[in-house]
Amino acid sequence: MSIRVNKLTKTYGAQTAVNSLSFEINTGEIVGFLGPNGAGKSTTMKILAGYLRPTSGEAFLDEELISVDGVSNKRKLGYLPEHNPLYLEMYVAEYLTYMGELSGLKGKFLKDRVIEIIELVGLGPEKNKKIEQLSKGYRQRVGLAQALIHDPEVLILDEPTTGLDPNQLVEIRNLIKKISKNKTIILSTHIMQEVEALCTKVIVINKGNLVASDSIINLTKNG
Ligand code: ADP
Ligand code: ADP
Numbered sequence: 325m326s327i328r329v330n331k332l333t334k335t336y337g338a339q340t341a342v343n344s345l346s347f348e349i350n351t352g353e354i355v356g357f358l359g360p361n362g363a364g365k366s367t368t369m370k371i372l373a374g375y376l377r378p379t380s381g382e383a384f385l386d387e388e389l390i391s392v393d394g395v396s397n398k399r400k401l402g403y404l405p406e407h408n409p410l411y412l413e414m415y416v417a418e419y420l421t422y423m424g425e426l427s428g429l430k431g432k433f434l435k436d437r438v439i440e441i442i443e444l445v446g447l448g449p450e451k452n453k454k455i456e457q458l459s460k461g462y463r464q465r466v467g468l469a470q471a472l473i474h475d476p477e478v479l480i481l482d483e484p485t486t487g488l489d490p491n492q493l494v495e496i497r498n499l500i501k502k503i504s505k506n507k508t509i510i511l512s513t514h515i516m517q518e519v520e521a522l523c524t525k526v527i528v529i530n531k532g533n534l535v536a537s538d539s540i541i542n543l544t545k546n547g
Pocket of ligand 2: 366408
C-alpha cells in the first residue's frame with residue numbers, strides 16, 4: 325500500500341505544528357521521517373495513524389482517506405506511538421491478545437497469532453511476565469508486536485529506538501529490518517544514522533515544513 329499526504333496542516337492554537345506538508349510513499353518503501361525535536365514528526369504520524377484530525381489537508385492509504393472516524397484504515401496499518409501507552413499491569417500475551425481483539429482478530433486465529441508474534445519479535449523468554457517487569461528494549465518489542473498483530477501492510481513507527489541503550493538499539497533495528505519485508509514503513513527519528521541503517525528514502529522536516537525528500541543514495545552523494 326502507498327501513502328499520499330496532500331497539504332497537511334495541523335495547528336494547536338497559534339502554534340503551527342505541521343505546515344502544508346505534501347509527500348508520497350510508494351508500496352514497499354521504508355521511509356525515514358527525519359527532523360529535530362518539535363519538527364512535527366509525531367503530529368504527522370498521529371494523523372497518518374488516524375488518531376488526530378488535521379486542521380486542513382488530507383492523507384490517503386492507497387485511494388482511501390485516512391480519518392479518525394474510520395476503522396477501515398486503522399486495520400490496514402500498524403502504529404507504534406512515541407510514548408507507547410502499554411498496560412504495565414498486563415501480561416505480555418494478555419496485552420497482545422487484547423490489542424489483537426481491538427484490531428478485529430478473534431478465537432483460535434488470534435490465539436495462534438499471539439504465539440507467532442511473540443516468537444517473531446523475540447519475546448519468547450519474557451512471555452509469562454508482566455509488561456512492568458520488562459526492560460525498555462523488551463517493552464519496545466511488545467510495542468512492535470502490537471503494531472504487527474494484525475499483519476498490516478503499512479507500519480508507522482514513531483521514534484522506535486529513542487531512549488534505548490546501544491545493545492537494545494541494535495537489536496530493535498535488526499528486528500525492524502526483519503519485519504520490513506513486504507511492508508510499507510514510515511519511521512521517524514532525529515538521527516541520520518538511523519535513516520542510513522534502515523531506510524530507502526528520507527523525508528526531512530523542520531518546524532512543520534518539508535525540507536527535502538530524496539532517496540538515501542542521492543542524499544549521501546550530495547552531502
Ligand atoms: P516532533 O515529533 O518532531 O518532536 P511534534 O509533532 O511532537 O514534533 O510537535 C510539533 C510542535 O507542535 C511542537 O512545537 C510541539 O510542542 C507542538 N505540539 C505537539 N502536540 C501539541 C499539543 N497537543 N498541543 C500544543 N502543541 C503541541
Ligand atoms: P505523544 O507524542 O506520544 O503523544 P508527547 O510527549 O509528545 O507524547 O505528548 C504528550 C501529550 O502532550 C500529547 O497529547 C501531545 O499532543 C501533548 N503535547 C505535546 N507537546 C505539547 C505542547 N507543546 N503543548 C501542549 N501539549 C503538548
